[in-house]
Amino acid sequence: MPKWLKIVLLVMLGFMLLCGLGVGGAAYWFNTNKDRLREDGKRLMAEAKVFGGGTDADGCVKESLRRLDAADGFIAQAEQKVFLRACLENTLARPDFCAGVPKMTEFMAAASWSVANCNDRGAKDPQACGRLMQAVMEHCEKQPTPPPTPG
Numbered sequence: 001m002p003k004w005l006k007i008v009l010l011v012m013l014g015f016m017l018l019c020g021l022g023v024g025g026a027a028y029w030f031n032t033n034k035d036r037l038r039e040d041g042k043r044l045m046a047e048a049k050v051f052g053g054g055t056d057a058d059g060c061v062k063e064s065l066r067r068l069d070a071a072d073g074f075i076a077q078a079e080q081k082v083f084l085r086a087c088l089e090n091t092l093a094r095p096d097f098c099a100g101v102p103k104m105t106e107f108m109a110a111a112s113w114s115v116a117n118c119n120d121r122g123a124k125d126p127q128a129c130g131r132l133m134q135a136v137m138e139h140c141e142k143q144p145t146p147p148p149t150p151g
Helices: 003-053 057-070 074-089 107-120 126-142
Strands: none
Touching: 003 057, 003 074, 057 074, 057 126, 074 126, 107 126
């Protein structure tokens, strides 16, 4: 076997070992923290339900962005997306909220809309804000399409 092939195989083996350790470590972390994550999720859902009952959809987005700016880390960012989804499900209806919101399958339009929306709202972390705005697009996709206005 040529020397270069041995080196390539060793590098591939090392990479596979690192990937396995990463997956195993992530599985271990989630397994040891699952109860705390579940309780945090329940608490967030309850907070979102209460908050959404007293505001409109735009208020849910503003509160989620405020919380997102204070959040640190991927898990905290994911929690804010959960909060926004639950808040939007329990909010006062506003027919114009979803006007201009693209479908998630319209990739370029969705990305442009997310960036513009985050910039307009002054988000500190545009990438985290963009992930949060996915919850708005998901919410709007579930809403019935209003009938066309006559004229």
